[in-house]
Amino acid sequence: MQPLSYLSSPVGLIWVILCLPLGFALTALGYYIINRIPAKWLCDYNETPSEELLNGKRVKYLPSGIFVSVLMSVCLALCRLQFNKGYDIYFCVLALIIFDCLLIAVADIKYQIIPDQFTIILGILAAVISVYDIVRGYNIFHCAWWSPLAGAGIGAASMLLIDFIGMLVYKRDGMGFGDVKLFLAGGILTGFPGTITTFIISIITATVFFVTIIIISKIVYGRNSEESGEGGSIPDTGNVPDTSEEKEYGAGETAEEDDGNVGFGSYLAFGPYITAAIAIYIVLFDLLKFLVQLYLNLFNF
Numbered sequence: 001m002q003p004l005s006y007l008s009s010p011v012g013l014i015w016v017i018l019c020l021p022l023g024f025a026l027t028a029l030g031y032y033i034i035n036r037i038p039a040k041w042l043c044d045y046n047e048t049p050s051e052e053l054l055n056g057k058r059v060k061y062l063p064s065g066i067f068v069s070v071l072m073s074v075c076l077a078l079c080r081l082q083f084n085k086g087y088d089i090y091f092c093v094l095a096l097i098i099f100d101c102l103l104i105a106v107a108d109i110k111y112q113i114i115p116d117q118f119t120i121i122l123g124i125l126a127a128v129i130s131v132y133d134i135v136r137g138y139n140i141f142h143c144a145w146w147s148p149l150a151g152a153g154i155g156a157a158s159m160l161l162i163d164f165i166g167m168l169v170y171k172r173d174g175m176g177f178g179d180v181k182l183f184l185a186g187g188i189l190t191g192f193p194g195t196i197t198t199f200i201i202s203i204i205t206a207t208v209f210f211v212t213i214i215i216i217s218k219i220v221y222g223r224n225s226e227e228s229g230e231g232g233s234i235p236d237t238g239n240v241p242d243t244s245e246e247k248e249y250g251a252g253e254t255a256e257e258d259d260g261n262v263g264f265g266s267y268l269a270f271g272p273y274i275t276a277a278i279a280i281y282i283v284l285f286d287l288l289k290f291l292v293q294l295y296l297n298l299f300n301f
Helices: 003-006 012-036 064-082 086-113 116-135 147-170 177-226 273-281 283-299
Strands: none
Touching: 003 012, 003 064, 012 064, 012 086, 064 086, 064 177, 064 273, 086 116, 086 177, 086 273, 116 147, 116 177, 147 177, 177 283, 273 283
């Protein structure tokens, strides 16, 4: 059933309304899980957990949880509209995938780590829905048995390519291996050519975010400069780091993190953009499929 037709039906309207409390409940559960999972999950393999990780007080629901809950509710509602009558299995599994993507995004944003356990869960859920899609002959995500394999390969290869480019240009890793494993797992769901679409969405999402941050920073910095009367010079905050001797850092910290901008300049947390792209691909599946086909028609494909 088409999304608008389903929404106009009593059952469809009830389902969409129920997605609101479900989104809030899943978000609260997600924050609880992040605070309760073993500290080692949020560390590199040889890293000693910090005190914050050990005491279990890692993320607070308020105030960010309200925005995330609303966003989760909207995603679930759109997912239900895409996969409604006769597709309850799709909706249930895809809702769990969106929930798992939330856990991955929070972990990567907060601690710059993608727990392997969450990635494995994503891969298992993606494999379940892919097998169901192919065996039942619905072919919503996959046109053939090789599509999930191709999607996984393309997802991992795209991240390795970015890492290779980073090594050539900056002489350092351009992408964490956690991102490679994440896109491999997500590629099982999106398949071919869906993984290509997902990759493009992740790049666009990351670009929009960073451009927005740069613009906001320029505006704020320019305003502060005018108010201080310093013109375009860098204001003296009195907190210039002492470079005469090496400073000691705790577990997981680097010199780039000490100023409060965790990970800025030292690590690109690309996981949130991958998970956002996967979620967007799910909740806007029909629209994206139409746009891709419209683009291909321009070249008579």
